[in-house]
Amino acid sequence: MDITLLSALLVVVLFGLLLSGLWVGFALLAVGMVAMELASSAPMGAVFARRIWGAMTGWDLTALPMFIWMGEILFRSRLSSDMFAGMAPLTRRLPGGLLHVNVFGCALFACVSGSSAATTATVGRMSLPELRARGYDPGMAIGTLAGAGTFGFLIPPSLILIVYGAATEQSIARLFLAGVGPGLLLAVLFSGYVMIWSRLNRHRMPAPEPAPGWRERLRALGLLAPTILLIVGVIGSIYAGLASPTEAAVIGVAGALTIAGLTGGLDRASFLASLKGAALTSCMIAFILAGASFLTVAMGFTGIPRTLAAWIGEQGLSQFGLLAVLLLFFIVIGCFLDGISIVVLTTSVILPMVIAAGIDPIWFGIFLVLVVEMSQITPPVGFNLFVIQSISGRNIFEVAWYALPFFLLLVLATAIIALFPEIALWLPSTMMSN
Amino acid sequence: QNWDMPTPYGDGIFHTQNIMQFAEDVAEATEGRLNITVHSANSLFGHAEIRDAVRDGLVPIGEFLLSRLANEDPIFALDSIPFLASSYDDAERLWAASREAVTDRLAEQGLTVLYAVPWPGQSLYLRREITDPAEMAGLSFRAYNVATERLAQLLGATPTQVEETDVPTAFSTGRVEAMITSPSTGANAQAWDFTSHYIDTQAWLPKNIVVVNTDAFEALSEEDQAAILAAAEEAETRGWEMSRAETAEKIAELEAGGMIVSQPSEALAARLQEIGETMTSEWEASAGPEGAAVVEAYRNQ
Amino acid sequence: MRKALETLYGAALAGTCIALATIALLVFLQVSGRALDQVLVALGQPRLGLSVPSLAEIGGYLSGVAAFLALGPALRSASHIRVTLVLRAFGPRGDRIATALVLLVALGLALFMVRAMGAQALTSYQRGSMSYGMLPVSLWIPQGLMVLGLAIFVLALLDELVTLIRRGTAPFRDIERNREITEGGH
Ligand code: NA
Ligand code: NA
Numbered sequence: 001m002d003i004t005l006l007s008a009l010l011v012v013v014l015f016g017l018l019l020s021g022l023w024v025g026f027a028l029l030a031v032g033m034v035a036m037e038l039a040s041s042a043p044m045g046a047v048f049a050r051r052i053w054g055a056m057t058g059w060d061l062t063a064l065p066m067f068i069w070m071g072e073i074l075f076r077s078r079l080s081s082d083m084f085a086g087m088a089p090l091t092r093r094l095p096g097g098l099l100h101v102n103v104f105g106c107a108l109f110a111c112v113s114g115s116s117a118a119t120t121a122t123v124g125r126m127s128l129p130e131l132r133a134r135g136y137d138p139g140m141a142i143g144t145l146a147g148a149g150t151f152g153f154l155i156p157p158s159l160i161l162i163v164y165g166a167a168t169e170q171s172i173a174r175l176f177l178a179g180v181g182p183g184l185l186l187a188v189l190f191s192g193y194v195m196i197w198s199r200l201n202r203h204r205m206p207a208p209e210p211a212p213g214w215r216e217r218l219r220a221l222g223l224l225a226p227t228i229l230l231i232v233g234v235i236g237s238i239y240a241g242l243a244s245p246t247e248a249a250v251i252g253v254a255g256a257l258t259i260a261g262l263t264g265g266l267d268r269a270s271f272l273a274s275l276k277g278a279a280l281t282s283c284m285i286a287f288i289l290a291g292a293s294f295l296t297v298a299m300g301f302t303g304i305p306r307t308l309a310a311w312i313g314e315q316g317l318s319q320f321g322l323l324a325v326l327l328l329f330f331i332v333i334g335c336f337l338d339g340i341s342i343v344v345l346t347t348s349v350i351l352p353m354v355i356a357a358g359i360d361p362i363w364f365g366i367f368l369v370l371v372v373e374m375s376q377i378t379p380p381v382g383f384n385l386f387v388i389q390s391i392s393g394r395n396i397f398e399v400a401w402y403a404l405p406f407f408l409l410l411v412l413a414t415a416i417i418a419l420f421p422e423i424a425l426w427l428p429s430t431m432m433s434n
Numbered sequence: 435q436n437w438d439m440p441t442p443y444g445d446g447i448f449h450t451q452n453i454m455q456f457a458e459d460v461a462e463a464t465e466g467r468l469n470i471t472v473h474s475a476n477s478l479f480g481h482a483e484i485r486d487a488v489r490d491g492l493v494p495i496g497e498f499l500l501s502r503l504a505n506e507d508p509i510f511a512l513d514s515i516p517f518l519a520s521s522y523d524d525a526e527r528l529w530a531a532s533r534e535a536v537t538d539r540l541a542e543q544g545l546t547v548l549y550a551v552p553w554p555g556q557s558l559y560l561r562r563e564i565t566d567p568a569e570m571a572g573l574s575f576r577a578y579n580v581a582t583e584r585l586a587q588l589l590g591a592t593p594t595q596v597e598e599t600d601v602p603t604a605f606s607t608g609r610v611e612a613m614i615t616s617p618s619t620g621a622n623a624q625a626w627d628f629t630s631h632y633i634d635t636q637a638w639l640p641k642n643i644v645v646v647n648t649d650a651f652e653a654l655s656e657e658d659q660a661a662i663l664a665a666a667e668e669a670e671t672r673g674w675e676m677s678r679a680e681t682a683e684k685i686a687e688l689e690a691g692g693m694i695v696s697q698p699s700e701a702l703a704a705r706l707q708e709i710g711e712t713m714t715s716e717w718e719a720s721a722g723p724e725g726a727a728v729v730e731a732y733r734n735q
Numbered sequence: 736m737r738k739a740l741e742t743l744y745g746a747a748l749a750g751t752c753i754a755l756a757t758i759a760l761l762v763f764l765q766v767s768g769r770a771l772d773q774v775l776v777a778l779g780q781p782r783l784g785l786s787v788p789s790l791a792e793i794g795g796y797l798s799g800v801a802a803f804l805a806l807g808p809a810l811r812s813a814s815h816i817r818v819t820l821v822l823r824a825f826g827p828r829g830d831r832i833a834t835a836l837v838l839l840v841a842l843g844l845a846l847f848m849v850r851a852m853g854a855q856a857l858t859s860y861q862r863g864s865m866s867y868g869m870l871p872v873s874l875w876i877p878q879g880l881m882v883l884g885l886a887i888f889v890l891a892l893l894d895e896l897v898t899l900i901r902r903g904t905a906p907f908r909d910i911e912r913n914r915e916i917t918e919g920g921h
Contacts, residue, residue, distance in 0.1 A: 019818060019820065020833070020836075021822050021834075022841065024815075029844055029847075029848070033847075042491075042493065043491065045850060046490050046491075046851065047487075048851045049855035050479065050483050050487055050492055051479065053855060053881075054480040054482060054483040056798075057798070057877065059597055059794055060599075061799075062794045062797070064798075065802075066759060069755065069759070166444065166475065166599055167474075168444060169444050171623065171624035172623070173603075173627040174627065240773075241608035241773070242769055244600050244603065244604065245600070247765065247766055250763055254759075272752075276748060276752060278755060279751040279752050280812055282755075282805075283751065283803075283806060283809045286802030287802070290802075297478060297479070300477060344475070345477060348477065386816045390816055393914050393915070395818055395819065397818070397820060482867060490858070504867075505867060505871045506865060571781065572781045572782045574782065574784075577869070579867065580869050592772070592782045595788075595791060595869075597791050
């Protein structure tokens with residue numbers, strides 16, 4: 001079957017199934033089955049089983065339920081409301097107030113979590129209900145979470161950079177360092193946007209908190225202390241050589257349990273409820289991951305991403321032209337495939353042309369991460385959208401609409417690091433001796 | 435006809451490059467009747483799934499590290515015994531002696547062996563100089579399978595499990611202090627970013643093997659089968675040459691990266707030789723008379 | 736019958752919880768072993784090197800089993816994500832028909848999954864397939880548990896469909912609609 005026709009057909013089938021209300025995991029599976037049926041003679045059931053078995057039992061994946069569990073414990077303990085009560089007086093003068101919590105919270109959490117779904121789920125579980133209770137604009141609360149949740153991939157550790165580094169023989173240590181600058185740039189862009197938005201939309205902001213006295217300020221710091229301790233503890237466990245980034249998630253669970261136990265916010269019932277909540281949420285994400293994983297292998301068999309990428313290579317574009325076309329290409333396929341799949345399916349074809357165009361492969365890794373981050377918040381297939389639908393009850397298209405400004409900021413950030421590659425490359429060049 | 439071929443390693447690795455050449459040779463020799471699409475770097479199936487994917491006919495052909503199958507049969511672990519065959523000439527003789535046994539075991543699984551190519555010798559990567567084997571005591575040493583765990587134990591080091599993707603982080607945060615891997619893997623991972631010393635032990639030369647599903651293979655015309663076998667033979671010769679050339683090249687790369695490259699001290703070499711003998715006899719005990727016969731044949735060549 | 740089904744779903748969810756708690760416990764032991772070694776090294780003592788063999792493989796298997804065992808319970812609690820945007824435009828009758836159709840398609844796909852994964856587990860059993868790591872694990876055990884989770888998922892889908900046909904409403908859809916009223920609307 002002609003590849004253009006096949007691609008168009010698959011897009012139509014995917015949209016049709018999703019809009020008719022089929023569960024996302026099943027919809028992805030069904031599209032994969034259609035693709036396999038039309039474009040490959042490999043036995044579909046066996047390919048499905050083999051791929052799912054491999055994909056769903058990866059060690060990296062264990063961090064996801066652990067982080068979600070940590071979020072559930074914190075959500076059920078007093079910690080998350082304490083944290084917000086503590087932060088409220090401190091962010092009083094900042095335009096945008098507590099809306100920045102999503103940006104900073106995700107940036108901090110991204111220092112421990114390598115995936116954006118875990119970052120979004122854990123931070124959002126605490127921040128969305130709190131922001132809503134405090135009268136913040138729900139669209140803005142959701143948008144900042146969707147956008148900032150993507151930091152999980154850019155700020156080290158990062159699953160995407162590990163996959164890219166392993167496939168392209170680039171130093172993972174350097175890639176990690178290269179993500180730091182662009183991560184900060186994004187945080188600044190997001191926060192700046194929040195400030196400007198809140199100045200332009202004063203009527204949609206809650207009434208400012210009363211000015212705190214010194215006692216309140218001290219009390220606020222006291223309320224924040226356990227959270228700070230927990231975050232420092234988890235990040236510290238990685239850098240002290242006690243835990244791998246995957247294992248650090250369990251340090252988070254242990255720390256959350258300890259704090260919740262000490263502050264008296266956790267009894268047997270809420271412990272079990274947190275575990276059940278984590279079981280259901282991580283199962284929901286895993287089911288979609290399973291569908292996405294089968295769609296990925298089906299795409300590998302059809303050769304669609306490969307062919308499209310190779311076609312771009314044949315156009316003989318200039319460096320910036322190539323990057324612009326690749327950006328567009330990734331944004332479009334990023335609507336339908338999840339981030340890691342895109343990297344896995346296309347780097348083999350794209351990297352040689354990128355290197356031939358004189359583009360630094362470390363820099364290109366960061367470019368890819370930014371593109372993958374965009375794919376997390378574009379409908380219909382975007383993991384941050386699914387996670388936020390699950391937390392907030394808003395459907396993915398609505399969430400995607402709220403996230404649109406942050407998507408555009410990601411595009412802006414990509415343009416900025418294309419013009420100033422040092423933002424990514426300076427840190428690895430100074431920190432690494434050779 | 436198109437054959438999808440999953441492989442575990444990236445495009446920059448010489449094994450993958452050799453496979454690309456093999457695919458081209460096959461397409462040429464069969465006049466385009468058989469095209470092999472190489473899906474490198476685990477992009478179609480992960481390394482752990484490739485053998486079964488070929489065995490079950492999900493894909494007709496694939497590549498994997500032979501010693502990954504060590505838990506199934508000791509014969510697959512033979513090329514991972516330290517210092518049994520620690521030069522290319524020895525490794526070649528060991529492969530000649532064991533090829534039949536390996537081929538037979540894989541044939542029982544419906545797999546036809548096309549060829550096997552070794553990695554350069556496995557050598558030590560450390561964060562400090564070690565001359566006395568006693569200095570290995572208590573060092574946390576990366577172990578990723580039974581053989582490397584045993585090696586670490588016999589060295590007196592503490593075997594430490596670290597996933598491959600976690601290696602740079604594990605070294606830079608101090609969770610692991612030593613590992614043993616080929617100069618290719620080390621140079622490609624830019625080991626100088628997280629280790630400082632390379633001791634050229636060349637302890638063993640583990641092989642990647644390329645297998646084809648026997649049913650898929652026999653469904654081809656005899657002419658095409660012969661073309662594949664001829665291309666495979668060339669790929670094996672070429673791969674071994676690439677591997678040999680790679681050893682010196684990648685060690686030079688490690689040195690250029692800033693690593694201190696050295697030969698094992700006499701004391702360390704002697705201790706390693708001893709460990710090799712221990713592990714060989716342990717292997718012979720587990721592999722029974724059939725295994726002992728293979729080692730015997732290798733030694734008598 | 737109802738009681739037996741609810742017990743089954745409860746047991747499956749409990750299985751997931753146990754698997755997750757086991758991962759946490761194993762990782763915690765691993766990290767504790769490392770912490771102990773750091774203390775020993777600081778005191779000038781040799782490392783003990785206590786560790787959980789094949790933690791990465793076993794942790795991976797546990798998380799796969801955890802995810803699959805909860806599939807059915809997650810359906811019952813309407814935790815799985817789908818787009819109900821279009822459905823909201825339908826009247827009660829349209830909603831019933833659409834829900835029945837979606838359940839039917841899902842049932843077919845879930846049967847495909849259970850058959851495919853079941854065949855794989857059976858093959859692993861017949862071949863005696865083993866894991867690669869230091870502690871060889873028979874692969875049919877985790878694979879079989881994943882199939883069990885899928886089978887419960889099939890049962891849960893069937894259960895919803897039958898209830899929908901008999902009573903005119905599917906329990907998961909009721910939860911969804913409640914949520915739409917309390918959370919989704921402005
Ligand atoms: Na991260
Ligand atoms: Na997307």
